[in-house]
Amino acid sequence: MSGHVAPKTMYYAVFLALLAGTGLTVAAAFFDMGAMNNVVMLAIASIKALLVILFFMHVRWSTRLTWVVVASGFFWLLIMFGLTMTDYFSRGWVEGTWR
Amino acid sequence: MEITTVGLNYLNNGYGLKSWLLTKDHKRIAILYLLSITGFFFLGGFFALLIRLELLTPAADMVQPDTYNKLFTMHGIVMVFFFLIPSIPATLGNFLLPIMVGAKDLAFPRINLLSWYIYVLGGAFTVVAAATGGVDTGWTFYAPYSTSASNSHVITAGLGIFITGFSSILTGLNFIVTTHRMRAPGLTWFRLPLFVWSMYATSLIMILGTPVIAITVLLVAVERGLHLGIFDPALGGDPILFQHLFWFYSHPAVYIMILPAMGVISEIVQAFTRKNIFGYAFVAFSSLAIAIVGFLVWGHHLFVAGQSTYAGLIFSILSFFVAIPSAVKVFNWTATIYKGAVSWDSPMLYAFGFIGLFTIGGLTGLFLATMGLDIHVHDTYFIIAHFHYVMVGGAIMGYLGGLHYWWPKITGRMYPEGWAKFAALTVFIGFNLTFFPQFIVGYLGMPRRYAMYAPEFQVYNVLSTAGATVLGAGYVIPMIYFIWSLKNAPLAGNDPWGARGLEWEIPSPPPTENFVVSPIVTEGTHQYAPSREVGIGH
Numbered sequence: 223m224s225g226h227v228a229p230k231t232m233y234y235a236v237f238l239a240l241l242a243g244t245g246l247t248v249a250a251a252f253f254d255m256g257a258m259n260n261v262v263m264l265a266i267a268s269i270k271a272l273l274v275i276l277f278f279m280h281v282r283w284s285t286r287l288t289w290v291v292v293a294s295g296f297f298w299l300l301i302m303f304g305l306t307m308t309d310y311f312s313r314g315w316v317e318g319t320w321r
Numbered sequence: 322m323e324i325t326t327v328g329l330n331y332l333n334n335g336y337g338l339k340s341w342l343l344t345k346d347h348k349r350i351a352i353l354y355l356l357s358i359t360g361f362f363f364l365g366g367f368f369a370l371l372i373r374l375e376l377l378t379p380a381a382d383m384v385q386p387d388t389y390n391k392l393f394t395m396h397g398i399v400m401v402f403f404f405l406i407p408s409i410p411a412t413l414g415n416f417l418l419p420i421m422v423g424a425k426d427l428a429f430p431r432i433n434l435l436s437w438y439i440y441v442l443g444g445a446f447t448v449v450a451a452a453t454g455g456v457d458t459g460w461t462f463y464a465p466y467s468t469s470a471s472n473s474h475v476i477t478a479g480l481g482i483f484i485t486g487f488s489s490i491l492t493g494l495n496f497i498v499t500t501h502r503m504r505a506p507g508l509t510w511f512r513l514p515l516f517v518w519s520m521y522a523t524s525l526i527m528i529l530g531t532p533v534i535a536i537t538v539l540l541v542a543v544e545r546g547l548h549l550g551i552f553d554p555a556l557g558g559d560p561i562l563f564q565h566l567f568w569f570y571s572h573p574a575v576y577i578m579i580l581p582a583m584g585v586i587s588e589i590v591q592a593f594t595r596k597n598i599f600g601y602a603f604v605a606f607s608s609l610a611i612a613i614v615g616f617l618v619w620g621h622h623l624f625v626a627g628q629s630t631y632a633g634l635i636f637s638i639l640s641f642f643v644a645i646p647s648a649v650k651v652f653n654w655t656a657t658i659y660k661g662a663v664s665w666d667s668p669m670l671y672a673f674g675f676i677g678l679f680t681i682g683g684l685t686g687l688f689l690a691t692m693g694l695d696i697h698v699h700d701t702y703f704i705i706a707h708f709h710y711v712m713v714g715g716a717i718m719g720y721l722g723g724l725h726y727w728w729p730k731i732t733g734r735m736y737p738e739g740w741a742k743f744a745a746l747t748v749f750i751g752f753n754l755t756f757f758p759q760f761i762v763g764y765l766g767m768p769r770r771y772a773m774y775a776p777e778f779q780v781y782n783v784l785s786t787a788g789a790t791v792l793g794a795g796y797v798i799p800m801i802y803f804i805w806s807l808k809n810a811p812l813a814g815n816d817p818w819g820a821r822g823l824e825w826e827i828p829s830p831p832p833t834e835n836f837v838v839s840p841i842v843t844e845g846t847h848q849y850a851p852s853r854e855v856g857i858g859h
C-alpha cells in the first residue's frame with residue numbers, strides 16, 4: 223500500500239481533540255443527568271474512537287475493502303449490544319419473573 | 322509409484338535449534354504448533370483422567386472437592402483454549418493453507434511466528450497457574466464467583482487466555498489475507514479446496530470474536546484487582562453481563578473448533594470415495610453461514626441464568642437455525658459417499674466416526690436449544706455428553722483424521738495402516754463408552770461439577786471411566802506409531818492416496834518454497850471423473 227502521508231499538524235490537532243474529549247468526560251461526571259449519563263459518556267467516547275480510527279489508523283485514506291472491514295467490526299459490536307439489550311429491556315415483561 | 326523425497330525439503334533445510342525457533346516457514350511453524358498443542362492435549366487429558374478416577378466412586382475419596390473443582394477447571398481451560406482452538410488451524414491449516422492456494426508461504430510469515438510465541442507465552446501463564454495451585458472457577462470464569470469469591474489463581478489463568486487470544490487473532494488475519502491475496506493464477510474462489518473455505522470461515526470468527534473474550538477476562542481481572550464494579554452486584558455490577566460477554570465469544574468458539582474439522586472431513590470424504598463433493602457451493606457457504614449465525618445464539622447458555630424469557634425465545638429460535646447449515650454438510654457428505662468408490666483407509670474411518678458422532682452431538686444440541694427441556698438438563702451430565710460428542714467425537718476425530726490423511730505429506734513417510742485402523746476403532750469404541758452413559762445419567766439428573774454423586778448413578782460412571790481408559794489408549798497408540806514412522810516407515814511419495822489437489826502434486830515432505838514453479842490452476846480439487854464435470858453420465 224502506498225500509504226498516505228498526513229501533515230504532523232493534523233496528528234497534533236487530533237491529539238488535542240482527544241485530550242479535550244477526556245476533559246469533557248471528567249467534567250460531565252460532575253453533573254447528574256439521570257438516564258442521560260451513559261448516553262453522554264458513550265457519545266463522547268464514540269467520537270474519540272472515531273477520531274482514532276479515521277486519522278491515527280488512516281482509515282480515512284484507505285481502500286473500500288478496509289472500510290468494509292471496519293464497518294463489519296462495528297456491525298458486530300451492534301449485534302452484541304442489540305441482542306444483549308433484548309434481555310435487559312424485556313426482563314419486566316413477564317409476571318412473576320424477577321425485577 | 323515414483324518416490325521423490327531426495328533433495329532439499331523443509332525438514333532437512335537446516336537442523337539447528339535456531340533454524341526452528343527463528344523459522345518463517347509456515348510448515349515449520351505448523352510443526353512447532355503441533356508439538357506444543359500435543360503437550361497441552363496430554364496435560365488436559367491427564368486432568369480428565371484424574372476426574373474420571375475420582376468419579377469411579379460416589380464419595381469424594383480420591384481428591385478433596387476443592388481439588389476436584391480445580392481439576393475440571395484446568396481440564397476445560399487447557400483443552401478449550403490451548404488445544405481445541407489452535408488444533409487444526411494452527412497445525413494442518415498453517416501447513417496446508419499456503420500450499421492449497423498455491424503460495425510459497427502465508428501473507429505475513431513473521432506474524433505467523435509471532436503468533437506461536439504469543440501462544441507459548443499464554444500457555445506459560447496457564448502452566449504457572451496450574452503449578453502454583455490452579456483455578457477453581459470452571460473454564461467459564463462466571464462472575465461474581467471469579468471476581469469476588471474465588472481465592473485461586475484467576476488473574477494468572479485469565480491473563481493466559483487474554484494473551485493466547487492474540488495468537489488466534491493473528492492466525493485468522495494471516496489466513497484471511499492469504500486467501501484473498503495469494504491464490505495462484507486460475508485458482509478462483511469456487512476452485513478452492515473446501516478445507517480453505519472452512520479455514521476462512523474459522524478465521525472470521527477468530528477475528529470478530531476473540532477480542533471480546535480477551536476484554537471479558539481482562540474485566541474480571543480488573544474487578545478482582547481494583548474492585549471496579551462491573552460484574553459483581555455488590556459493587557454495582559451485573560453478573561449476567563459477564564455471561565453475555567463470555568458466550569458472545571465462547572459459543573462461536575465452538576465453531577472455531579468444529580468448522581476446521583468439517584473442512585478436513587470434506588477433503589477426506591472426496592479423496593476416499595473418489596468423488597467430487599456433492600453440492601460444492603452449498604458446503605462452502607454453509608461454513609460461512611455457521612460462522613455468521615453462530616454469533617447470534619449465545620443466549621441459549623443463559624436460559625436459567627436470569628435472562629429474560631423473551632430474549633430466551635429469540636435465542637432459542639436462532640439456535641435452531643444453526644442446525645440448517647450443519648445438516649447441509651452432513652447430508653452432502655452422505656450424498657458424496659453414496660455410490661462412491663469407498664476405501665476403508667484409516668482417515669476415512671475417522672470421517673465415518675465424525676459424521677455419526679457429530680450428528681448425535683448436533684441433534685442433542687437442539688434438545689438444549691429448546692427452553693423447556695434445557696431447564697431439565699441444564700448443568701447436568703447431558704450437557705457434558707453433548708459438548709464432548711461435538712468436541713471429542715467431532716473436532717478431535719476430524720483432527721486425527723486429518724493428521725492421518727496428511728501425515729505422509731508432512732513427514733514424507735507412511736504409518737502402519739493396520740495399527741491406525743485399530744487405533745481409530747479403539748478411539749470410536751472408547752469414546753462412545755465414555756460419553757454415551759453421560760447422556761443417560763445427565764437425563765436422570767446427575768449434576769456436573771461435583772466430586773460426589775448419588776450412589777444410583779455409579780454404574781454409569783464406572784462405564785464412563787472404563788471408556789475413558791480405552792479412549793486414552795486410543796490416543797496413545799497413534800502417538801507411538803507416528804513417532805516410530807518418522808524413521809522406520811516406507812516413504813510416501815507425492816500422492817500416496819491417489820488424491821487430487823495442489824498439496825499432492827508437490828514432493829513429500831514439500832520443499833521450503835512449496836512450489837519450484839508457481840502453479841497454474843485449471844480446475845477445482847478432487848476432480849476424479851471428468852465426465853461428471855461436464856454433466857455427462859449419471
Ligand SMILES: [Cu+2]
Pocket residue numbers: 571572575618619621622
Ligand atoms: Cu452455545
